[in-house]
Amino acid sequence: MLQLSIDPDLPVPLVEQIVQAVRHQVDDRILRPGMRLPPIRKLAQTQQISRFTVVEAYDRLVALGYLQSRRGSGFYVAPQRVPTPSRQRPVIAEQAVDVAWLMRQALDDSPDVLKASAGWLPAEWLDQEGLRRHLRTLGRRADARVTSYGSAQGYLPLRQQLQIRLAEFGIGAPPEQILLTHGATQALDIAARHLLKPGDTVFVDDPGYFNFFGNLRLIGAKLVGVPRGADGPDIDTLEALLEIHRPKVFFTHSVLHNPTGANLSPAAAFRLLQLANRHDFLVIEDDTYADLHPHATTRLANLDQLDRVIYVGSFTKTLSGSLRVGFMAARPDLIAQFTDVKTLTAVSSSEFTEQLVYQMLTDGHYRKYVERLHGRLAQASADALRLLERLGMEVFLEPKGGLFLWGRAPHIEDSAPLASRAAEARIMLAPGKVFRPQMQASPWLRFNVAFSSEPRLERFLDEAFARA
Template sequence: MSVPLDLIPAPHGAASLTLVDQLVQWARRRIDERVFRPGMRMPSIRKLAQDKGVSRFTVVEAYERLVAQGYIESRRGSGFYVRERSAIGAPDARRRQETRAEPARSAIDVAWLVRNTLQTSSPEKGPGLGYLPARWLDGELVASALRTLGRQSATQWLGMGTAQGFLPLRQQLQTRLAELEIGATPEQIVLVSGITQAIDLIARLYVQAGDTVIVGDPAWFQMFGRFASQGARLIGMPYTAAGPDVDALEALVATWRPKMLLINSVLHNPTGTSVSPAQAFRILRLAEEYDFVIVEDDAYGDLVPPGYPATRLASLDQLKRVIYLGSFSKTLTGNLRVGFAACSHEMARVLADQKLLVGMTTPELNERLLYKVLTEGHYRRHVERLRARLDGVRDKAARMLETAGMKLFTMPAAGMFLWADTGVDADTLAAAGQEAGFVLAPGSLFSPHQSPTSWMRFNVANCGDPALPGFLAGYLDGRRGAKPLKTAVAVPS
C-alpha cells in the first residue's frame, strides 16, 4: 500500500496541483521543517515513487525542480542530498564542510526537535521526547499548592520579587543541597526560569567569541546553539559505557585550553551514565590545572534512587569552580519553569545582576508555588513513584529495541533514557518516523558537530505505542535486507 502525500492545500479557487507540484511542496515542507536535514540523502527515485504511489518520471521531475530551487543537490552516482540551509536560494554557494576533527564554529540549528516536542500531543508517539508523560505526573500536587496560595493575601503578588529569587525557596534548596553534601547558603543560590535560562546567563557572562567550551559528545542538544551563537568554539568530549572519557578529556584540555566544561554528571542525557568518584576527582584536577569553570547540569538528579552510585562534582569542589544547576521541570511540570544555579558568592552576585539586565526578576508566583510543593511533604513520595514507574518500563523498552535489532550503549539502572545504535543512518530513520507519526531523536542532534550517526535516544516512558515496535523492526529490517521479525516486545503505556 502506498503512503499518501502529505500535501499543502492549494489556495482557494486555484486549479488542482499536479503530482509533481504536490511532491515538490511535500519535500520543501519536510526540508523547511528540518525533517530532511542538511546533508541527508533523499529517498531514492525508485523508493519514493513506490512509497508515494507515483511514477518514477514524477519523482525525477520533482527532484529536478528542487535542485533548480536550491533545496537539494545531485551527486553523480550517489543520489540527491539536502543542501545546507545557507545554500538554499543560492545554488552556487559552497557547502560548509565540517569534520569531527575540527570544532563547530557556527550557530547550530536544533529547533526542529524542540518544535516537534511542543507540538506532539501524544507522548507515546514521541519516544524521542525528553520529558515524562503528563499522566505520570501529579497534577493534584501542583493544584493543591495553587489552592493554598490562593487563600493567602493578594498583596504578596504585587511586588517585583528579588534578583536572586524567593528567599524561602532558596532556604529550602539549601537544605536539599546539604543532603547531596553540597554546602551553599541562600546567598549562593540564584533562581532562574529553568536550566535553559541558567545556561544563557552563563554564556553571556563567561564566554566570548573564540573561547573554547568543552561539551559532551553526545550531550543535551539545546545548549550547543546557545554557546555557538556566542561565538564559542565547541569541542566534543566522548563518552564510554562507564561515563565521560576522562583520558580523552585530558588530551582535549591540553590542546584547546578551554574556558568552560559543561557536564551532565548524573543520569547523563542521552547515554544514562553517571560520573564515578575517580572520574570526578580527575575532572576537578584538570579544572584546577588548566583554570577552567565547570558547569554541572543535574536536571535528572531527583530520578536517582537511594543507594545509586552518583557523584556530584559540586559536592567535591564545594562550589569553588563548579556552577551547579538544578531544576524541577522533569519531575513536576515543564510549564513551571523554576530552576536554580548554586555557585560561589561572587558568581551568584554577577549572575543575579545579569539576570536583571536580561529579563528583570523571575516570576515569584512560580517560585512560591514550588516552595509549597517542596514543603508540604508529598514531593518525595511523588518522585519515588516516578522512579518505580521508570524501573517498570526500562527493561521492556530495552528488550523492544534489542528485538528490533539495535544495540544499547549501556543498560542504566535508573533514569529515563536509553542510547541505542540503530545500525542505520539515524537522521533517515527519524525522517521515516516523522512520516509514520513518531517523533524520534537522532544522535546527530546530540553532537556539537551534528555529524551523521547511527545512534538514537529513546525515552523509556514514551515507548508505549503498540505500533512502535513494528515500525522500528520493519524499517530496520528493510534497510538491512533482513526478513521481518515475527514478534516484537511492546512497552505498556
C-alpha cells in the same frame, strides 16, 4: 436585532447567558458587523436584570472580539470577526534535522504525535492534582505574592529549601549562593553569556545535551567534544585535548547523563577536577535529572564544593515544565555577577511559580511521589530495554534510573534520515547526530522509556530496520 431570553433559574450565570447568546448570533450572522446592541440601561430594564450584569457581559464580549465599544455611543458588533483557526503547525518532515527542529517537534502538542524523543515525563505521570490543590490554596491566601516582581535572586524560602536539599547531596550552598532562574536552560544561558565571548572554546560531552549546544553556538562559542563513556567523560582524551585547546568552561552532565543515562564515577570526577585546576577552567555541572535517580551518586559539586563548579538544577522534570523553575549554585562572586545578568536580560524570575514549587516541595508528599516515579520508570525502562533487544539494537548501558535509553540502530551509519521518516509517521525520534557537537553522523537514537511502549513505535522501527 438581539434575540435574548434570559432565565435566572438556569445554573448558567446570567453574564454567561448573555455572552453565549450574543456569540451564537454573531457567529450565525443574525447579528451582523456594525449593528448596534441595545444600550446597557435598556437591556437591563427589558430583561429585569442588573446593569452591572449587562456591563460585564458586554465587556467580556469586547475582550473576546465580538463587540466593539465606541466611547459615548455604545456597543457594536465588531466589523469583522478575525479568523483565528487553532490549526497546528504541520510537521515538516522534509526540514533539515537540527537542534531547533527537534525542539520544535518535541514541543508540538498534537495529541497524535508519539514523542519517543521527549526529554520529559508524560503529563499524566506528574502530580497534577497536587499542583491544582496548591493553586487553590495560594488563591485563598491573602499573603500569597502574586503581583510583585520579587527579589533579583528569587523567592528566599525556596532558596533556603534548596540549601537543605543540596546539603543532602553533600553540597554546601547558603541561599546567598543560589540564584533562581526560568528553568535550568536560563541558568545555563546566563552562565554561558557571562563566561564566554564569541570564539571562546567550550568543552562539552560528546554525545551531550543538544539544546545547550545550540545555545553555545548562538553565543559564538567553539565546541570541542569530549567522548563520553559509561563512567563519565573519557579523562585520557580530555587530557590530550587540553594539550591543544584552552577551554574556558567544561559543560557536563554527571547524573543520568543525557542522552546515555550514564553516571559519573568518583575516580573520573576527581581527575576531571584536578585537570580543571591545572588548566584553569570552570565546570558547569547540569543536574537536571537529579531527582529521577533513586540512589546516592557522585557529583562534581560534592567534591569541589562550588569552587570551580557551577551547579545547575531544575524542578521541570519532576514537578512541571510549565512553571519554569530552575536554579544555579556557585561561588558568591559568580552568583553576584549572574544575578546582574539575569536582571539585565529578564528582570526577575516568577516569584509566583517559585512559591508554588516551594509549596510542592514542603507539603510532605514530594519524597513519596518521587519514589513512585522511580518505580514506574524502572518498569518502563525494563520494558523498553526488551523492546530494543527485540529490534536488534545495541544498548549503550542499562541506566540506574531516569528517562533515557541510548540505542544503536543496526546496519545504518546515520539515524537522521530514519528520524525524518518517523516524523512523517508522526513519531518523534531523537537522532544521535543532534547530540554531537559538530552534528556528525551517528547511528544512535535516544529513547524516552516513558513514551516507548506504544506498539506503533515497535512496528515502525521493525519495518525501518528490515528495509535497511
